[in-house]
Amino acid sequence: xxxxxxxxxxxxxxxxxxxxxxxxxxxxxxxxxxxxxxxxxxxxxxxxxxxxxxxxxxxxxxxxxxxxxxxxxxxxxxxxxxxxxxxxxxxxxxxxxxxxxxxxxxxxxxxxxxxxxxxxxxxxxxxxxxxxxxxxxxxxxxxxxxxxxxxxxxxxxxxxxxxxxxxxxxxxxxxxxxxxxxxxxxxxxxxxxxxxxxxxxxxxxxxxxxxxxxxxxxxxxxxxxxxxxxxxxxxxxxxxxxxxxxxxxxxxxxxxxxxxxxxxxxxxxxxxxxxxxxxxxxxxxxxxxxxxxxxxxxxxxxxxxxxxxxxxxxxxxxxxxxxxxxxxxxxxxxxxxxxxxxxxxxxxxxxxxxxxxxxxxxxxxxxxxxxxxxxxxxxxxxxxxxxxxxxxxxxxxxxxxxxxxxxxxxxxxxxxxxxxxxxxxxxxxxxxxxxxxxxxxxxxxxxxxxxxxxxxxxxxxxxxxxxxxxxxxxxxxxxxxxxxxxxxxxxxxxxxxxxxxxxxxxxxxxxxxxxxxxxxxxxxxxxxxxxxxx
Amino acid sequence: xxxxxxxxxxxxxxxxxxxxxxxxxxxxxxxxxxxxxxxxxxxxxxxxxxxxxxxxxxxxxxxxxxxxxxxxxxxxxxxxxxxxxxxxxxxxxxxxxxxxxxxxxxxxxxxxxxxxxxxxxxxxxxxxxxxxxxxxxxxxxxxxxxxxxxxxxxxxxxxxxxxxxxxxxxxxxxxxxxxxxxxxxxxxxxxxxxxxxxxxxxxxxxxxxxxxxxxxxxxxxxxxxxxxxxxxxxxxxxxxxxxxxxxxxxxxxxxxxxxxxxxxxxxxxxxxxxxxxxxxxxxxxxxxxxxxxxxxxxxxxxxxxxxxxxxxxxxxxxxxxxxxxxxxxxxxxxxxxxxxxxxxxxxxxxxxxxxxxxxxxxxxxxxxxxxxxxxxxxxxxxxxxxxxxxxxxxxxxxxxxxxxxxxxxxxxxxxxxxxxxxxxxxxxxxxxxxxxxxxxxxxxx
Numbered sequence: 001x002x003x004x005x006x007x008x009x010x011x012x013x014x015x016x017x018x019x020x021x022x023x024x025x026x027x028x029x030x031x032x033x034x035x036x037x038x039x040x041x042x043x044x045x046x047x048x049x050x051x052x053x054x055x056x057x058x059x060x061x062x063x064x065x066x067x068x069x070x071x072x073x074x075x076x077x078x079x080x081x082x083x084x085x086x087x088x089x090x091x092x093x094x095x096x097x098x099x100x101x102x103x104x105x106x107x108x109x110x111x112x113x114x115x116x117x118x119x120x121x122x123x124x125x126x127x128x129x130x131x132x133x134x135x136x137x138x139x140x141x142x143x144x145x146x147x148x149x150x151x152x153x154x155x156x157x158x159x160x161x162x163x164x165x166x167x168x169x170x171x172x173x174x175x176x177x178x179x180x181x182x183x184x185x186x187x188x189x190x191x192x193x194x195x196x197x198x199x200x201x202x203x204x205x206x207x208x209x210x211x212x213x214x215x216x217x218x219x220x221x222x223x224x225x226x227x228x229x230x231x232x233x234x235x236x237x238x239x240x241x242x243x244x245x246x247x248x249x250x251x252x253x254x255x256x257x258x259x260x261x262x263x264x265x266x267x268x269x270x271x272x273x274x275x276x277x278x279x280x281x282x283x284x285x286x287x288x289x290x291x292x293x294x295x296x297x298x299x300x301x302x303x304x305x306x307x308x309x310x311x312x313x314x315x316x317x318x319x320x321x322x323x324x325x326x327x328x329x330x331x332x333x334x335x336x337x338x339x340x341x342x343x344x345x346x347x348x349x350x351x352x353x354x355x356x357x358x359x360x361x362x363x364x365x366x367x368x369x370x371x372x373x374x375x376x377x378x379x380x381x382x383x384x385x386x387x388x389x390x391x392x393x394x395x396x397x398x399x400x401x402x403x404x405x406x407x408x409x410x411x412x413x414x415x416x417x418x419x420x421x422x423x424x425x426x427x428x429x430x431x432x433x434x435x436x437x438x439x440x441x442x443x444x445x446x447x448x449x450x451x452x453x454x455x456x457x458x459x460x461x462x463x464x465x466x467x468x469x470x471x472x473x474x475x476x477x478x479x480x481x482x483x484x485x486x487x488x489x490x491x492x493x494x495x496x497x498x499x500x501x502x503x504x505x506x507x508x509x510x511x512x513x514x515x516x517x518x519x520x521x522x523x524x525x526x527x528x529x530x531x532x533x534x
Numbered sequence: 535x536x537x538x539x540x541x542x543x544x545x546x547x548x549x550x551x552x553x554x555x556x557x558x559x560x561x562x563x564x565x566x567x568x569x570x571x572x573x574x575x576x577x578x579x580x581x582x583x584x585x586x587x588x589x590x591x592x593x594x595x596x597x598x599x600x601x602x603x604x605x606x607x608x609x610x611x612x613x614x615x616x617x618x619x620x621x622x623x624x625x626x627x628x629x630x631x632x633x634x635x636x637x638x639x640x641x642x643x644x645x646x647x648x649x650x651x652x653x654x655x656x657x658x659x660x661x662x663x664x665x666x667x668x669x670x671x672x673x674x675x676x677x678x679x680x681x682x683x684x685x686x687x688x689x690x691x692x693x694x695x696x697x698x699x700x701x702x703x704x705x706x707x708x709x710x711x712x713x714x715x716x717x718x719x720x721x722x723x724x725x726x727x728x729x730x731x732x733x734x735x736x737x738x739x740x741x742x743x744x745x746x747x748x749x750x751x752x753x754x755x756x757x758x759x760x761x762x763x764x765x766x767x768x769x770x771x772x773x774x775x776x777x778x779x780x781x782x783x784x785x786x787x788x789x790x791x792x793x794x795x796x797x798x799x800x801x802x803x804x805x806x807x808x809x810x811x812x813x814x815x816x817x818x819x820x821x822x823x824x825x826x827x828x829x830x831x832x833x834x835x836x837x838x839x840x841x842x843x844x845x846x847x848x849x850x851x852x853x854x855x856x857x858x859x860x861x862x863x864x865x866x867x868x869x870x871x872x873x874x875x876x877x878x879x880x881x882x883x884x885x886x887x888x889x890x891x892x893x894x895x896x897x898x899x900x901x902x903x904x905x906x907x908x909x910x911x912x913x914x915x916x917x918x919x920x921x922x923x924x925x926x927x928x929x930x931x932x933x934x935x936x937x938x939x940x941x942x943x944x945x946x947x948x949x950x951x952x953x954x955x956x957x958x959x960x961x962x963x964x965x966x967x968x969x970x971x972x973x974x975x976x977x978x979x
Contacts, residue, residue, distance in 0.1 A: 003813065180712060357722035361685035364724040367712040393861055428864035432628075501663030501689050510691035511563060513684070513722045514735040 001202075004388035008197035016222030018196040018214040023384045025320035027191050028183040028330040030124035034088050035060070035310050037128055037303045038135050040247035041068035042254050046142045048077055049249070049258075050299035053084050057311040062303075066265045066295045071157055078143060079160035086162055088123055089169055093341045095120045122330070122337040125173050125185045126314070128208045128245035128306050133187050135247040137174035143167025144350040145525040168350045172340045175351070179367055181329045181374035184337065188313045189245075195320065199223055207231060208309050209242035216312055243302040245309070257298055265291040323381035329374070353523055357513040358506045369497045376495050380438055386489060390425045397489040398423030400482045401461065407474075415476040417466050420452055424459045427492060435464060435490040439480065443495035444469040464490070542746040542771040550578060553698075553742045557582055558589060563696045566679075566729060566741045568703050570768040571758065571921035572749020572890060575700055579677055580609045582698055586673050587617060587653040595656040596690055597677040600624075602888065603656050604631035606677065610654065611637045620649030622657035622665070663689035670695050677701070680727050681887065683708040687728035699729055704762040704921075705887050706914035707955075719951025730953070746771045749890050749924055753801025761965035762917040764957050772840055779848070779893070779925045782834035790826045793975040794833065797893070797926035804970040807977045809934035812902035815865040816932070819901055822977065823855055823930050824869035826895050827878055837892050837925055850877035852892040856919040857882055858899035858910060866897070883918040894923040898931035900963070906942035911959030916966060929970055936967050 001009075008019045037060075038051040050064040061084050065077045099118035102111050127133055144167030146159035177185040193205045198214035205211050209230035214223035230242040239257070240250050249258070268288040275281035355363065379386045379395065389395040402420040407413035429435075429448045436443040446464040453461060470476035482488055507516045556565045569575040579595070583606075586593045597603045600623070607621050608631070621642045623629035634640050641649060646665040649655045657665075659682055674694035676682065680701035691697075707727055714725035721734035733739065747755050748771040755770035779798040785791035789805055797803030805826065807819055835848030846852075855870075857863045860882055867880045879891070883899075896919045899910045909915075920927060944960045957965075 178713070178716070354720060355717065357688060357724070360717050360720065360722065361688050361724040364685055364710060364712070364714055364717075368710060371712050393864060428860065501660070503685075503689055504692050508692060510688065512691040512728075512732045512735065513688050 002388050002392055004391050005197055009199055012197055012214065012223065013199035016199075016224065017217050018198045018223060020195070020384065021197045022195045022320070022378075022382050024323040024382050025317055026194060026323050026326060026378050026381065027181075027186060027317075028124070028322070028326050028333070029314065029317060030121070030183075033124040033126045033314070034085065035126045035307065036085075036132070036136070037245070037306045037310065038132060038139075038247045039249055039299060039303060040135060041065075042249060042251070044068060046138050047074065048139070048247075050077075050296075050303065051081065052300070052303040052307045053081065055088065057307075060304075060307055062296060062300050064292075064296045064299045066292045067262060067269075075157075075160055075163065078139075078163045078166065082160070082162040082166040085166055085169070092119055092121055092123045092337065096338075117338065119334050119338045119341065122184060122334045124183060126310060127185070127187055128310050129189045129206055130187045131206075131247060132245070133174060133177050133185060136170050136177075136185060140167050140170030140172075140174055141353075142526070144171050145353075145523050147525065164350065165344070168344060169340070171351050172336075176333065176336050179336075180371040181377070182333050182336070182370075183326075183330060184333045188310050191317060192313050195317065198227070200227060204231075208245040208306065208313070212309055212313060216316055243305055245306045246303070249302060253298075253302060258295075261291070261295050261298055265295060267291075323378070325377040325381050329377070332370075350523075356506050356517040357509050358503050361503055365500045365503075369500065372494075373497045376491070376493055376497075379491065379493075380495060386491075389491065389493075390427075390489075393426055393428040394493055395489060395491040396421070396423045396425035396427040396462070397487065398425070398459070398462075400484055400486045400488060403482060403484055406465070413474060415466075415470050415474070415481070417470075417476065417481050418449065419446065419464045419466055419482050421462045421464065421488065421490070422459050423462060426460075427462075427490075429462070429492070433492060435492055436495050437482075437488050437490045438495065439469055442469060444480070446490065540769060542769060545769075546574065546744065546746045546748075546771070549742060549744055550574075550581070553578065554582060554585060556740045556742070557698045558585060560740060562736075562739050564732060564736060564739045565698045566733065566739055567698065567700045568741065568743040568766060569700060570704060570744065570747050570763055570766075571702060571917075572747045573744035573768065574746075574748055575677075575702065575744065576606070576609060576888075578744065579606065579675055579700055580613055583610060583654055583675060584614055584617070586675075591672045593654045593673050593675065594662070594671040594694060595654060595675045595677065596659050596662055596682075597656065598659055598681050600630065600658055602677060603658055604634060607634055607637070607640055607656055610656075611640060615639060617654065618652045620652040620655035622646055622649060622655055622661055624658075624661055659686045659690055662693060665690075665693060667693055673697065675700065676728065678888065679729050679732075681705060681708055682728040683710070683724065684722060684726045684728055684731040685724035687731065688722070688724070699732060701729060702887075703729070703766075704758075704914065704917045706884055706912065706918060715949065718949035723952075743768075745769065748772075750921060751777050751801050751923075751925060754921070754923065754927065757802075757966065757969050758917065758921045761962045762913055762921075762957065777837070777839040777925055779835060779837050780845070782836070783832065788829075789975055789977045790822070790829045791833070793928055793973075794826065794829055796973050796975055797928045798835075800973055801926050802970060802973045803926065803928040804974045805928060805930045805977060806974050807901075807930070807932045809932055810902060811904045812932070814859055815861055816902045817865075819897060819930055819932065820862070820865045820869050823866050823895055823897055824873050824875070826928055826930065827853060827855060827870060828873045828875055830893060830895075831875065831878075835893070839924065848892055850875065851879075853895070854879040854881070854886060854889065854891040854893075854922060855895045855897070856886050856922065857897045858915060862897055883915045886922055887918050889922055890924065891922055892925045894919070894927050896920070896927060896929045898929050898935065900935045900938055901931040903938065906938055906960075908944070908946050908959075911942075911944055911963060913955070913957060913959045913962045916959070916963060920966060931970075936964065936971075939963055939967075 008021055012019045032055050034055050036053045039049040041047040041049045047068040048065055049068050052060040052062055054060040063077050063080050065073050067073055096117040097120045099116055100113045101116045103114045105112045143163050146164045147155040148161050149158035173185040176182050189206050189208050189211055192211055196215045210227035213226035213230045217223055233241045238252050244250055268291045272284040272288050275284050379389050398421045400419055401422045404418040406416050406418050408416045433448040435446050445468055446466045449463040449465050451460055452463050470480040509516050553567055607619055610619055619640045621630055621640055623644055625644045643649055671694045674697040676697055676699045678701050679699040680703050710725045717723040722731050743766055745768050747768055750770050752770045752774045759767045785795050793803040793805040836845035837848055838845045855866050863880050863882055899915055900906055944958055
């Protein structure tokens, strides 16, 4: 934890409310996000219990699996989910604009510009917490290898038509969520914790109720009190007042309310199956419907508070203006979305279970680049974030006190002006360290020359030699050299990331990494095991 | 004289001969050499490079940093000034050490094409990754292979047919700034070390190790070997008494002076500050480190060793300060400047890898911390900090670290399919602390 975030947390403790950790919003929030609040069944990995999903905060779709261990009911749930999610995604897939992309011409091997489609906007999924992101990933994995009756008439449990497609999309969202700074799939707790510092630990911040208690504080209470109540307070029946944001449920709810309800449902279903005539069946169908309605009400009662909390979080986040460089990162999300749309349309197989060596290395390199880009961009967009970097010696700000014109040696002397900056910061400048400032949105680099004399009080005089972005002539272009009195901020970190080296194609995987992976075989869904009882 | 007496020179020669035999005449595509700290890894690399060049095999050498590359070029030129060597460098400003300009047979270029036909071409893994060739090199040497990440090996492995991989398994593992759990357990996990991936796919490759550390004194080798290399022990090349460190100016009785004397006597010293939770750049600890360095210089140290029977003065360039974090290093540098000390190397464990000094002063990674994270427990970090010295190592630390360790056993999740790394950081930390406790000196008398 950086010094500034420690300080912010201490301030949150002493004032009793969350402190801002950012002055602008560093993630894109879609105008029409799809909020997804899933619940899962205790002890059954990947067996959904139900969910609230939708784009209208007042009218969420409630989806429930009354008997989570029943494969048919689970498929019905997934098919319903597909009916909500896929039309939402499709709406964004159709609206495109023209864009250019660099591609390698297969014949000449040259890099050429190709005219391609880029989706004008992209869908956005919002889940309450990080565990929700993992659950989206798990759902995606459990669905994308399923076969529909149309694809494979022999498949033992054919999936409803659109379920494998939903699996591929959820997999894509969850994989994209691993890219730093992406906004295609967001966990509300992560986004809130990025923008506010609370007086509790980062682990406690993963509880949406407790986190919001600090940020969206009820009157007359401190954040700590409100957070404690959100975590622990129970009603007379021993149920949590603020149910966990899921997908896991509270054991007291499972044992006291859910298990008896499911048991009633099972009994009603058995009774219906045993009915001997139509009249009896009508009666028993009524019982079954009542039992199902009861489970639906239970699931609604545990998801609705979380649903409302997610929207409250969105309200708070929307109060912050969007940071300048969010648009650029969102464009990358749009490329990612468009790319997957094209792969689906082209009939490519679902994402493999494991990346091959080259894909894994490419993903890691891309994410490291995005992480560095995100850290730089957040600091450049937000003085409060930059303050943290200044405090840790990675940047400094101050007034230009002197500019002396100088030139490089050589046949064609170029301008290399010496700029003196007075700063109260304490940057960790090594010998000839490179520093950067933003000049019209582009980084201008300078070199640390040395400290000048003894500045009075606690400030230091730093002499820099400006190296570039001054034009081609002998005299620097106007406005390209700092002037006396300018207040500037220099960073020790680079503003833009260089692309890494190109890795070999997967077919060229070298012997050190196991050689080429061979032909991709179509992967089957997970086989049935003895544990699959229904 | 019995056969049981260990002759370090003979053992090292035998190991080196076997490595060169496998490299020059073996059939395997790769040879892996594990080298503990100061076991002559660079010497081995230079010798293998010269022999491969003599055998007429075009050789590329992959190192991890520009400093390592320049160092190798200088060593090669020292051994064989006639050898045509290519230094492939980046197109940044000042891409290589200016000392290379004085070497007539070293050609430098940012383009691999300019260096065609030279016996040996040396560059960093990052630069090699941009090179395209029609025909691969017959042979490669990959230096510091345990510090190289699997994905950077993937980027360069297409450039050579066979390779000698040399590195120190006990030092810091490569790291990535983003999570890579999703690939844990895959044989080609891109965040793993190059050697891990190489051996996972080619388990039949011959593996050697260098058995003797020429750097570490007899006082340090058993501890470092036992704590960090429990299954591949090594010995020191010198014996107790072969090296001495003495000071012209007697102790003034202060903590720093007493810890210096303790370390000069025994090879280890622990300067213990009162227990306290502090920020990372603990001002008292930083001042203590700076004071120890100042006193080391002021007291006119002299070192005798097998290299120089006449006492060599302990100068600033023979002393280094090691820390866990960059901001700690920066604070120590600032504190040293205030005390008028310049030219003493102050750096983090990552950057001290592969370096050697007479005396090191270490700010313990866990000093003053309220918790022990995986970063601070990483064995490699402590191993690097505790194995840079030829004579003595002085550790500055807050009291209470062993309690801290007991409060924070390692809790990293176990990933299926990954090799469990031994020793675990918790145990290694305890082993080192237990030894240091025997050489403890309080901050105030």
